[in-house]
Amino acid sequence: MALGLGQLFYVLLFFINGIAVLSEERFLARIGWSAQMEPAGFGGGESQSIKYKIINLISAVRTLMRIPLIGINIVVIIYELILG
Template structure:
């Protein structure tokens, strides 16, 4: 059965995968770098889905870096003790 514990693991793994994305190696190659956001001449495209995803990835990488260390440590200890 798919319980809340598995849902927590899935969410944690997704946040971890977003947090470890390298902006120089991966995101810049596919055009999702924060430095490459180019709206064009006179175009206000700050509400596009792509720009929102770029901002979400940047926010997760900035804000969740330190808490993820603690959360991952707690999950590792939990798995080692209660397996």
């Protein structure tokens, strides 16, 4: 019943996959979290709110992690098929 490192890795992988597949047009824009709806001061310093930092994080994960996630998911699927 203990949470091991393998299960923690799976939880992190599922969480990042969930962020990566969020549709900006269908979901994020509907709740007001679209990257196109940024305020004028979005790029600068301490005036950023938590909401805009989360929007920036979601955008970065969707941009930077798309290709590595494909490879990581393939490796995990093959691992599960072989060693189950």
